[in-house]
């Protein structure tokens with residue numbers, strides 16, 4: 296599936312009632328193509344996460360459009376947009392995103408519980424076993440997040456994003472808290488997903504990421520340029 300951003304901007308008021316606003320994303324346009332890995336880098340605070348959230352249907356832009364193939368994401372009502380995200384998008388958010396009352400495996404299985412895939416329980420169970428094994432966290436499946444390290448939680452979030460085999464994958468600094476071996480493993484995995492026909496968008500500071508990307512963009516104060 297192709298994802299297209301047309302001139303998206305996001306404005307936030309800084310002082311309510313005042314004309315003061317900041318614009319972390321300014322008129323950004325981009326096409327993410329099926330079977331490609333697109334990398335975005337840039338300094339902290341330059342608008343990368345805001346842009347990724349707009350692309351992934353989590354944050355409505357102040358202006359501009361985002362299309363998944365021909366579907367205008369923000370023309371959908373909340374229920375339809377949520378269903379579209381659950382069905383087509385895998386999102387690896389920046390920072391920690393575990394639900395703390397659920398075990399590692401319950402966190403990973405959650406997207407299946409929230410979707411029509413609920414009736415494909417055995418397929419999802421098999422896939423979760425495969426993912427946990429691949430990311431070396433199978434032995435931790437019954438642990439609560441409080442008992443896991445940053446790197447283990449990160450790998451859990453990656454498994455959760457991939458559990459329904461989404462067509463489009465958004466990864467926001469997915470290797471931030473991983474060691475060298477796991478960083479390389481995640482970059483290779485994202486590359487393989489693109490080679491298998493998925494659409495991959497990766498935000499990272501990791502220099503080695505460039506070796507795995509088809510397209511490289513930089514963001515600077517909300518302005519996107521192709522590297």
Ligand SMILES: Nc1ncnc2c1ncn2[C@@H]1O[C@H](COP(=O)(O)OP(=O)(O)O)[C@@H](O)[C@H]1O
Pocket residue numbers: 307319337338339340341342343344345346
């Ligand atoms: N909800 C919000 N309200 C106001 N300002 C925000 C909000 N979210 C992000 N920002 C601001 O937008 C800018 C870009 O943030 P972000 O997209 O997280 O950058 P990056 O991911 O590149 O570090 C920052 O200055 C941040 O403070």
Ligand SMILES: [Mg+2]
Pocket residue numbers: 343344345389467
């Ligand atoms: Mg960020």
